[in-house]
């Protein structure tokens with residue numbers, strides 16, 4: 001089966017004045033449709049940098065990213081945002097919700113971008129928020145939601161965008177164990193049902209049980225997994 005996403009010798013060095021920080025060094029892997037990949041590793045090992053490069057938010061210093069066989073890392077600044085919007089979904093540690101929109105409206109924005117007809121946007125948003133256990137919070141603004149609730153709205157919004165690849169940075173960081181498991185289950189069924197792929201960075205010990213592949217980052221490189 002052709003890989004959905006491939007990273008070839010991905011490297012990122014941050015230049016800070018005269019100092020160069022090697023955040024990611026020569027990482028290669030590929031993801032099949034339906035695959036859930038987990039990135040683990042200590043703080044500062046390069047997980048967020050890798051996710052940002054995979055989602056074309058950050059340009060690699062060298063190496064390539066291929067989406068369904070097409071190199072996207074070499075696209076121009078003009079073409080890249082379109083590919084990013086169409087193909088990738090993101091769940092960041094900091095949620096990035098629109099503060100002036102309710103939970104439901106936040107999810108609806110992703111459906112509007114996909115040009116889903118207005119009549120079905122509301123129903124679809126409600127369904128997704130219910131799946132995330134937020135039936136009581138639909139009309140709340142982000143400021144009135146707990147950290148864990150905001151995180152679930154962000155996940156519902158990312159799923160509403162129906163991306164080919166969903167990139168999630170610590171998707172269960174603010175959640176209790178039961179809600180964390182709910183989110184891992186949702187991410188996994190999203191990948192499996194639709195032949196998409198999920199890449200998540202997580203410290204959550206439960207995450208491994210929901211992943212098909214695990215990459216252990218140490219100092220920006222893939223290291224062997226502990227037994």
Ligand SMILES: Nc1ncnc2c1ncn2[C@@H]1O[C@H](COP(=O)(O)OP(=O)(O)OP(=O)(O)O)[C@@H](O)[C@H]1O
Pocket residue numbers: 014015016021022023041042043044045046047048049050
């Ligand atoms: N914008 C930046 N400029 C300079 N150095 C950076 C920048 N962003 C990250 N780094 C450095 O790159 C390395 C990798 O950082 P990154 O945030 O990718 O790690 P991480 O594994 O996601 O960490 P955490 O688990 O704490 O979120 C770290 O040494 C960090 O200090």
